[in-house]
Amino acid sequence: MSANPGTYTPFLNVSGGSVLAARWRRERVGRALVLGGATVVLAALLVIPIFLITSILPWTPLPSGAWSGLGVLLAGTFKAGFCALLVALPLGIAAAIFSAEFSAPAFRSWFKPALEILEAIPTVVLGLIAFATLSPWLGANVGTLLALMVALPALLIAAGMAFGARLRRLSGWLPLWLLPALIAVVAVIVALVGPHQMDLIVPVSPWNAVLVGLALGLAAVPLVFSIAEDALMLIPATHVQAAFALGATRWQALKSIVLPAARPGIVAAMALGASRCLGETMIVLMASGNTPLPDLNPLTGLRTISAELAVGLPEAAAPGGAYRTLLLAALVLFALTFVLNLLAERARARMHRRADRANSPA
């Protein structure tokens, strides 16, 4: 069978039958339609940068302050993105490692859809939760949050060292058992630490980068998780079994075999997570306070490129200086995310090529 219909001629028009001719015409029409559809997709990607560049193009100078304004927006974008990645990367990658390496298969088939539900929740809803519910709590509890960030990993490691051997049978479904314990511990820490740290760290604004980081990080976890987990699952089981046969423990096999082999996939997860965090709009719009500040203090508000576009563009008159400044900002955002996506795309392609090589008999 020929894979390329271009080299394949289904009918030799010997009889000149009109039925065959009609079929051949239909075939060509269908082929043209398919080609047209694919061309539209390619055009859709090309049209974004072309449109953005041409609409900025008559390079008359932008209004004064446009560049410094853009700098402030970039600072805000990176501040929000960095805080969100601090949440999303550790949680997503660690959860992926657990799911791919340690969990029972039944747990995995149940855990993935649970995170897909989180991914399906519109970001405007997460923004609302951050804006209306999380922000009053965080206003009085930044210190508690810091305490949680230190205490929870330490407690988990300590508990694992103490009970891990005895509770070995639970380990495939560990997160489900840990969930109530974790909630209880968090409640205790909040009750104990909460009232005592009120005035130690007070956020400058009730809507700040820490708040954005929490909400945006949660939104980005499913993406990071699914790509990192796909990468880890691509590593052939035989590699790990070989390591076991040589006497390696699970974590030794993970550290010396699985993680290095899956590194491109994990890099892709990081890059796509970063791209997502830099470009997200609704959470930032609702939870950041929208104050354009040129600082990197996580306790102050911020304004990102995406929020500026969502708020400013409907009001900017079409060919004016403000409009062109905003389109320049959009171009910068597009370029940023495009580079990150390209990086991720190439890393994933490398990963798949490597996996194909490893899976095919030499």
Next chain:
Amino acid sequence: MNRTSRENGGTWLVGGAAAMCLAGVVMVLVLLASAGIAPFWPSRIVDLRLGDGREVFGEIVSEASKWIVVRQSELDRAGGNYVRIARGSIADRSEPADAFAVALTDGRRLFGRGDSAVAASALGDASAPARIEETLWPNSLGYLGSLGVLVRHAGRFLFTSNAASTLVGGALPALVGTVTLVLLMSLIVMPFGVATAVYLHERRGFAVGLVRSAIGNLAGVPSIVYGVLGLGLFVHGLGAGIDRWFFSDRLPVPTFGSGGLLWAALSLALLTLPVVVVSVEEGLARIPPGLRTGSLALGATHGETMWRLLLPAARPALLTGFILAIARAAGAVAPLMLVGVVKLAPALPVDGEFPFLHPSRQFMHLGFSVYDAALASPDALRGVPRAYACALLLVIVVIALNLAAIVLRNRLRERYREIEA
């Protein structure tokens, strides 16, 4: 500390991270469910006597550890009569059984004590003209009675329109706007998505790699950029052009030259294209090659094989792509803010008037209602509960669509199992 126990610590650490992700999902869903239903529950009316002798009578709208906020009778305007009371200053708190709450059609609420005759006369004190929408005696309602009121309020929220303000009345226009938008979007995206998937499946070569990486990159473009594209290219470019050619008699009032349903649907179609392409292509790849070669061997053309055999066999994947695209589009709000969503639309985008669907009209959207009620309303104590109610409705729509995709896919996969085996 031997190696085994160190390793157990590591395992528990990554397991704990997974547990924290789960906790995030659970907390978001629980919070949404409770905060989204709370606005429909009849709140208690309290009679507070303060330490300084003042009396406060009204319904509790917000409670914190140190403060409670009470809404008193709003004689002048909605949101005009809140009091914040320190818990320490309350000398006596009672919930009289004959206390009533009167809801007016313009959103104001009046409170008083007495039977229905007194409640009907309460309107006389109000300044602006308004009709009574509902009178309730919430303190005398039992649990079941409150539940009945909740169902009635939720029904009104779902099935009535809002006349004057986004904070009063139902969410029907927003719901209709959301559904119309995503259906129109899917009409646009499905043909292109399927054509691209077929192209990727049938062809090999350099161009295929190019299209494939274009799809990957389109999936990662921030949604707001699609909004920028929609505004600049569709609204200001295409729309203004259509106006110049076909609606020049109405200029300078724009017809298609301002944001509207069609441009929003086109922007969202670009946004959801990768979802459709990826899922359809996956479905095509799963069909065993024997089916295709058999069809070709019997003399069918490539097109006939695809149209009569492969696409029907990939129906579960087509459906999955369709529903996932709808779910993704229903949650995308940022691009809409640039291409035609409004907080209060004068008319629905679908109605009984020819041509029934009005693609140039501005529309309302559930997701935008969430944003607007929470951030842009002058009365935050009404706005935030309203936003939560809209958010719950939106999430129910999106999750139901996702679940439908999963169930349908599994059922159709059962049916086509003999082909796939």
